[in-house]
Amino acid sequence: MRRTLMLCLVAATAACSREQAAPAASAGTSFASIPARHYGLGRAATPEEVAARDIDVGPDGAGLPTGKGSAELGAQLFQQKCAMCHGPKGQGMPPAFPLLVSRDPKAEGFKFASDYKLPHSIGNYWPDATTVFDYVRRAMPLLQPGSLTNDEVYSLTAFLLAANDVIPMSASLDSASLMQVKMPYRDKFVPDNRKGGSEVK
Amino acid sequence: MTDASTTPSSEARREARLETSDDTISRRQMLAGAAGVVAVAAGLPLAAGGQGAKAPAAPAPVPPADPTKLQGAPTSPVGVRTPYFKPSRTPTGETVGNSLTPLQDLSGTITPADLHFERHHAGVPFIDPARHTLLIHGLVATPLMLSVDDVKRFPQVTRTYFIECSGNGRNAYREPKPDLTPQKVAGLVSNTEWTGVPLKILLDEAGAKPEATWFLAEGGDACLLSRSIPMAKAMDDAMVVWAQNGEPLRPEQGFPLRLLLPGWEGNTSVKWVRRIELGTRPWATRWETSKYTDPLPDGTARQYSFDMDAKSVITTPAYPQKITKGWWPISGLAWTGRGIITRVEVSTDNGRSWHDAELSATAGVKAPVRFTHPWEWDGKEAVLLSRATDETGYVQPTRKKLVEVRGIGTDFHFNPIVGWKVAADGAITFHGET
Numbered sequence: 001m002r003r004t005l006m007l008c009l010v011a012a013t014a015a016c017s018r019e020q021a022a023p024a025a026s027a028g029t030s031f032a033s034i035p036a037r038h039y040g041l042g043r044a045a046t047p048e049e050v051a052a053r054d055i056d057v058g059p060d061g062a063g064l065p066t067g068k069g070s071a072e073l074g075a076q077l078f079q080q081k082c083a084m085c086h087g088p089k090g091q092g093m094p095p096a097f098p099l100l101v102s103r104d105p106k107a108e109g110f111k112f113a114s115d116y117k118l119p120h121s122i123g124n125y126w127p128d129a130t131t132v133f134d135y136v137r138r139a140m141p142l143l144q145p146g147s148l149t150n151d152e153v154y155s156l157t158a159f160l161l162a163a164n165d166v167i168p169m170s171a172s173l174d175s176a177s178l179m180q181v182k183m184p185y186r187d188k189f190v191p192d193n194r195k196g197g198s199e200v201k
Numbered sequence: 202m203t204d205a206s207t208t209p210s211s212e213a214r215r216e217a218r219l220e221t222s223d224d225t226i227s228r229r230q231m232l233a234g235a236a237g238v239v240a241v242a243a244g245l246p247l248a249a250g251g252q253g254a255k256a257p258a259a260p261a262p263v264p265p266a267d268p269t270k271l272q273g274a275p276t277s278p279v280g281v282r283t284p285y286f287k288p289s290r291t292p293t294g295e296t297v298g299n300s301l302t303p304l305q306d307l308s309g310t311i312t313p314a315d316l317h318f319e320r321h322h323a324g325v326p327f328i329d330p331a332r333h334t335l336l337i338h339g340l341v342a343t344p345l346m347l348s349v350d351d352v353k354r355f356p357q358v359t360r361t362y363f364i365e366c367s368g369n370g371r372n373a374y375r376e377p378k379p380d381l382t383p384q385k386v387a388g389l390v391s392n393t394e395w396t397g398v399p400l401k402i403l404l405d406e407a408g409a410k411p412e413a414t415w416f417l418a419e420g421g422d423a424c425l426l427s428r429s430i431p432m433a434k435a436m437d438d439a440m441v442v443w444a445q446n447g448e449p450l451r452p453e454q455g456f457p458l459r460l461l462l463p464g465w466e467g468n469t470s471v472k473w474v475r476r477i478e479l480g481t482r483p484w485a486t487r488w489e490t491s492k493y494t495d496p497l498p499d500g501t502a503r504q505y506s507f508d509m510d511a512k513s514v515i516t517t518p519a520y521p522q523k524i525t526k527g528w529w530p531i532s533g534l535a536w537t538g539r540g541i542i543t544r545v546e547v548s549t550d551n552g553r554s555w556h557d558a559e560l561s562a563t564a565g566v567k568a569p570v571r572f573t574h575p576w577e578w579d580g581k582e583a584v585l586l587s588r589a590t591d592e593t594g595y596v597q598p599t600r601k602k603l604v605e606v607r608g609i610g611t612d613f614h615f616n617p618i619v620g621w622k623v624a625a626d627g628a629i630t631f632h633g634e635t
Contacts, residue, residue: 029438029567030437031399031400031401031402031438031439032437034399034402036405037405039402041351042346042348042351043346044346045336045338045344045345049336049346050344053336053419053475054476055425056417056484056486058480058482059483059484059485060482110500110501111610112496112608113500113607113609114498114610115610116609116610116612118610120492125491125502126490127490128485130485131485131491134484134486135486135487139323139423139424139425145323188501188502189494189501189502190497190501190502190503190504191503191505192505192506192508194506194510195593196508196510196539196591196593196594196595197593198595200595200603
């Protein structure tokens with residue numbers, strides 16, 4: 001009843017009545033029936049404002065900026081900006097500072113479900129190369145997030161992928177080449193098939 | 202730093218707490234890393250709100266012999282807890298990690314705001330609400346910039362929902378040990394009366410385009426935590442909230458604005474939300490690839506696994522209580538991300554027989570119910586278990602069943618039946634091997 005009332009208030013429609021209340025189940029909490037309405041609140045964001053925040057990169061490469069970098073340069077940057085926490089070889093200090101570099105032969109069968117000590121490193125686990133770029137750009141280095149230039153992020157991404165044996169250490173990356181990189185275990189990731197009901201999945 | 206927490210005993214306690222989380226940065230490790238040294242030099246909050254903040258204990262107040270024979274204390278601007286109740290989360294004092302709700306100390310179903318569990322990936326940002334904005338862009342008619350005050354002027358609703366970290370119970374699942382408390386077993390769940398605006402209303406205001414199928418929600422913390430969410434959830438029961446149990450959100454719960462996705466893994470309820478972008482596919486952020494994916498025994502990993510399945514835990518009696526013969530109420534919490542809890546059963550004989558527990562609060566949608574079962578202990582060894590069923594017919598599984606279908610190394614979504622072993626002397630220990 002309380003929910004129905006709230007929906008009535010929100011929807012501000014005369015049509016909403018107690019009789020239309022959904023049965024006491026999760027369906028009754030949906031806002032889907034609220035009619036679209038324009039309140040005139042807020043303001044249009046400028047293209048500059050959108051650009052300033054719109055830094056995300058998709059797995060298809062959408063959002064990758066111009067620029068380029070090399071694994072070789074990335075190796076130097078890594079020692080300067082990352083090794084203090086992640087170790088000179090990217091071995092990390094788990095669990096605080098995650099291990100980044102590993103191509104463990106045991107990951108070959110993707111048997112993480114039976115071995116939780118097997119690290120979810122970039123080479124062992126990560127499904128998308130673009131995630132490396134996106135995360136480094138948005139969150140690293142830990143104490144100066146957002147301070148890297150796009151070229152530096154390309155270089156660090158190239159180094160991390162090379163150190164994980166995904167691309168050669170001689171490789172360079174730009175938007176076109178990064179979106180072509182296929183991670184070794186990309187095909188291991190599947191959608192959620194749980195649906196409630198009697199079956200435990 | 203004068204810091205009582207550097208004594209060996211408290212350091213050991215800190216390490217013990219570390220066991221309950223996946224990637225908590227321990228103080229020791231933080232200091233061991235060069236970054237830690239920089240953090241200290243920069244005055245970063247290594248121990249903000251943590252054990253390190255302990256002041257010398259004030260003398261305990263002494264109550265009068267007969268409180269009816271003298272005037273009590275005057276009124277006060279902000280109430281404080283009785284000195285006889287000192288609940289505590291389990292802070293580690295670091296910026297990446299978690300701090301668990303003391304489930305064993307709480308009654309009913311609502312979690313006091315200051316005891317809501319915490320899980321941060323880059324600490325708790327200090328945000329001026331006058332400068333915080335929420336940008337909605339991508340597949341919309343007009344990119345929309347909303348101030349916090351703007352958001353509060355839309356039609357609002359107040360609803361009670363739990364949030365559970367999908368890593369809740371990892372250690373109890375992988376390595377069940379006798380000395381785990383309810384807090385350590387399941388303290389990454391909390392329940393709150395939230396006030397906010399349906400996300401649908403904000404997306405309608407921006408003119409969401411029908412071709413949008415996913416949106417990205419991004420927080421305003423130092424890692425710009427971001428998650429991809431199907432638009433169907435946005436148009437169902439998602440909210441952008443600003444209040445928690447009647448007052449503004451606590452900073453550690455997302456002040457001034459938080460996305461709230463009822464029944465979904467807590468990480469998706471992005472705190473300090475500052476940007477929502479509509480698109481046509483998920484973004485594969487670090488928090489939905491490296492983290493928050495579920496390896497399975499068939500050599501795959503489940504991705505975008507949002508719903509929290511039905512779960513229950515007995516919060517009393519529990520470790521480290523010790524009981525005597527006689528009547529004890531068995532009491533606990535049950536919840537499901539898929540709607541309503543329809544039944545909770547309790548066993549006192551390790552699952553040989555089950556009894557319907559009384560649900561002492563009206564079951565809410567995606568909100569926990571408090572269950573109770575009166576029990577007279579006869580002084581013999583016993584194992585107390587609880588088992589929840591939700592409106593979809595899903596029955597909380599045993600640990601054995603979960604290990605069979607998910608593997609011991611699966612990384613999130615742990616909802617096995619758990620319980621407490623009562624020894625003949627009344628000592629109670631955790632029983633996780635169901």
